[in-house]
Amino acid sequence: MGSQGGFGQSKEFLDLIKSIGEARSKAEEDRIVLHEIETLKRRIIEPDIPKRKMKEYIIRLVYIEMLGHDAAFGYIHAVKMTHDDSLLLKRTGYLAVTLFLNEDHDLIILIVNTIQKDLKSDNFLVVCAALNAVCRLINEETIPAVLPQVVELLGHSKEAVRKKAVMALHRFYQRSPSSVSHLVSNFRKRLCDNDPGVMGATLCPLFDLVSVDVSSYKDLVVSFVSILKQVAERRLPKAYDYHQMPAPFIQIKLLKILALLGNGDKQASGQMYTVVGDIMRKADTTSNIGNAILYECICCVSSIFPNTKLLEAAADAISKFLKSDSHNLKYMGIDALGRLIKISPDIAEQHQLAVIDCLEDPDDTLKRKTFELLYKMTKSSNVEVIVDRMIEYMININDNHYKTDIASRCVELAEQFAPSNHWFIQTMNKVFEHAGDLVNIKVAHNLMRLIAEGFGEDDDTADSQLRSSAVDSYLRIIGEPKLPSAFLQVICWVLGEYGTADGKYSASYITGKLCDVAEAHSTDDTVKAYAVTALMKIYSLEIAAGRQVDMLPECQSLIEDLCASSSTDLQQRAYELQAIIRLDAQALENILPLDASCEDIEVDKGLSFLNSYVQQSLENGAQPYIPESARSGVLNMSNLRSHDQQETSGHALRFEAYELPKPTMPTSRPATIMPSTELVPVPEPSYTREIHQTPAVPSISHSGSAELKLRLDGVQKKWGKPTYSSPVQSTSNSDFQKTVNGAAQPDATGSTKQKARDVSHDIKKQEVEIPSEKQRLAASLFGGVSRSEKRQTAAGNRGAPKANSGATESPHMTKVATSSEPSTVKTAPVQPPPDLLDFGESTATSDAPSTDPFKQLEGLVDVTQDGSAANSGSVATKASDFMSLYSERPGNVPSNLIDPSIDVNMSSGLLNASNNFDHGAGVVAQSPQSANKGPNLKDALQKDALVRQMGVTPTNQNPNLFRDLLG
């Protein structure tokens, strides 16, 4: 092998690796490793081991630990090795401890002294090794021990040391910002370092600092801009060039910092426009790193104060990304689109087909990113399509983490934008059915609350419609097996509360269903509890309404069973039920009033109704009550306890003088008895009965309602007809929709779309005409391609001023605007839709007569096809360009293709990778680059041949690494 690549290890180590490589099973491998551990345990404690041997043992320990086995017995030897004078051993020791130990390990204290000593060493490599260890091993408590030395090293003569000292200081800042807050100015100083490496390293801490506190670094904008300018103009040493780009990594870091500094700051942003524009113009879109810079520019442009020209350039760059064949670039394009969309929402419609393509791409990463984008651009007109898509995807994945994520997004979108009650209930059913156990239980409580509270303050009919549609759908779904527990809880609660409300279903029918649920899920106590309480509510409602109640036999036996249940909660509920149904109608009306789950309950925390009783007792000579905190004995106790706690927490080592003891605070005690806020409320002792107007049953929506509230307020008002009066934000959306889509094309748009979608779903099953399906999807997502052509010019004109006005406050503002802001819209509802994300059929279709909606749809599809044809045309010309370039490529390029045998030789893969980004654009790059890299390539081929001569060409079956090698 190569000069330095020689395997300078002993035969034993080679044997170990070889046998592990050849192990056929995990068990065999484990056996070998355990044997090795035994050997090492024995050997490592032998006296007088030569240092060279010891070093190898440590390396072997590291190897073993890398394979996932515990090597703790050797940690102390690694620590000892750091004390060694020899650089090699010392470095090995440091390497091992940084890999073995965490910063709170007990052995660290043994190393701190060595580190202190090494930081002062004359040999700069020793200092570097120590600094590496500092970055990894020093925790908050030990920072003061090394801080002075590290600060001193910032002025070291070697740039390698300065760099690492900057990093160490940065690490201290990350671990405990307060410990180095007085040293932050050092970073500013190092920014002016002569060595570009040090300057580049300083950008990392500065990025962190700026992101925490933007305002105090505004003065650096000029410096950053000038550095970036110099970098872009190739003033840095050639060594920092990477694929013909001048110091790309430094450029990227600088752009990130500028994005933070220019955020919402017109003046600061003004200074950046020129340089960012230059970089974007000059960006080399054929290389990976060039695109990385371009992407960073887009991020920067979308973060700083908007500039029309730059936004246009960014939009162009995004369309290049999206049109690329590389999944990486598409991913970046989607991400960038999501950023830019906040500022100029019109841009999305130009790319709708590309976005749909990404959504249907087999690449999961890309798909998820696209869902993220869709999530950002959801509004009431496209929520149905988007949420449907999300649910469809959610059903098909196994990744629970992501499933949870996407489920909660669906819920959020549905709550925010639901076009109708029916759709909302259906959507929630689907989400709960497939991910019910994954979503936060609060979502379920939220749903119950929504159903209970209804949507409009005055519109009772809509509320009862919602409830009966919920009851209907739940009764339909309840028999299905394997429903998640959270969903069943919702079902039981809703059935109990509203099952008989509209008189459609008889009490015995509902109770029968509830009994079935309780029986089918006999292992789930929570569901059973919900079911029993629902039964209780239904019976008492019946009695209160003056009807005769006959308990079903299965219900009776269920209750009897539960009276003997091992769960005390269930027992309590069962007994309560039995007691309550014996009461008369008058009492029940008070205990369980109809539809009162959202009424406020007055809780008399002061228990004032007992005052007369207390008064009487006192007059009779009873002792007055002394609060617990006022009792002297208790006070001492709590003092003592908190003192104790302080002692234990301060047990670790200290490096500075003891501070003065702080005055101790007496711990305050919770006041009086609070109403239970448990999910499944624990039955209260009987004397608090009066507090509860309704029994402590799963009407969870009141308990802990503070946290459950989430975004409910905005939600309910968002919905339904614009008739009811409600605060600004609620109506504005629907109002505005009305004015835009107008009387000319009344609610037809909504319903036709829905119909069309339903139809299209059916079609999908029958015929496989994907493109038109795709376009229809695009139309429903983006409101039709038709206008993209027409409005492109308008969009450009309108985009700019709007963006300018929009971003004055903050970028978040724009996001908010999409959902709730448009108070401006309300004041002047006639003006064109400033709703940022709406590219619905506003201007184009508003004056169209209300013709047959299907005809309109046809027209829409037609135009779409036109649009796509144009698109594909341009792609085709591009493609032919690629092809011509491809044919011009020098013949020697595809070195890999010549020899298809598996190249262990990484360099061929490497060169290949550096030239070639497996995507179309990369091919263009290859022709000029391969010419430059000619000699290299030859080298690689030679090396390749050499390696093969050596016989080191293991096959893909890696365990046999050595078969060829050993002959």
Add this chain to the structure above:
Amino acid sequence: MIRAVIVMNDQGKPRLLKFYHYQPVEKQHEIIRTIYGVLCSRADNVSNFVNAESIFGPDARLVYKTFATLYFVFVFDASENELAILDLMQVFVETLDKCFSNVCELDIVFNFNKVHTILDEIIVGGQVLETSSSEVVKAVDEISRLEKASNSIMRVPKSISAWQGR
């Protein structure tokens, strides 16, 4: 910041592990298994990016690339740029190639301490320190030269051919 650098082969066997936040051994192993499972299930011509939130918590991204029989995996958060990390990986591998003159998996297996040295020159404490591969090579060369000089007791390592000849 960069949270972890992992090199493993196409059998899922780790060749280099570096976590910039401490992870206990068992956790490390679990992470490797999970990542390997994810990487295996990915088709050939898809993006090099994977969302790693389920493994490393919120906002974690993972970029991987295959070089011959090895997967190179970098895990990092929002403060880095995916495409740039892909090129950083390239710098790392280029440097390995220069240091081992034509690197292969065996080099990494046997000299992982040296690989660590190289990585430590590029990334320190999860931050990208140096991005010029020639600078890194210079630093690493100097280290190995001084290591040899400072260590006269160490015998010159036997070459592979001598060992093979036995």
